[in-house]
Amino acid sequence: MFNEGKTPGEIATERGMSKGTIDGHLAFYIAKGEIEATKVIAKHKLDILLKAIRELKSVKLNDIRDH
Secondary structure, eight states: GGGGGGOOOHHHHHOOOHHHHHHHHHHHHHTTTSGGGTTTOOOHHHHHHHHHHHHHHHHHHHHHOOO
């Protein structure tokens, strides 16, 4: 659905899920290399996110958001 141009919010609404769940699914596909990260998040935000991942040594979204 994302590759068809739908936003994470639109996907969540259509599937009856939370946006956080969809974000987690997108993160999974980014990690697998099936979706380019910069299609989901702006480059400057991606840089901040990657820095947090390196510092925390974790890819858990809750840990990263708390950081």
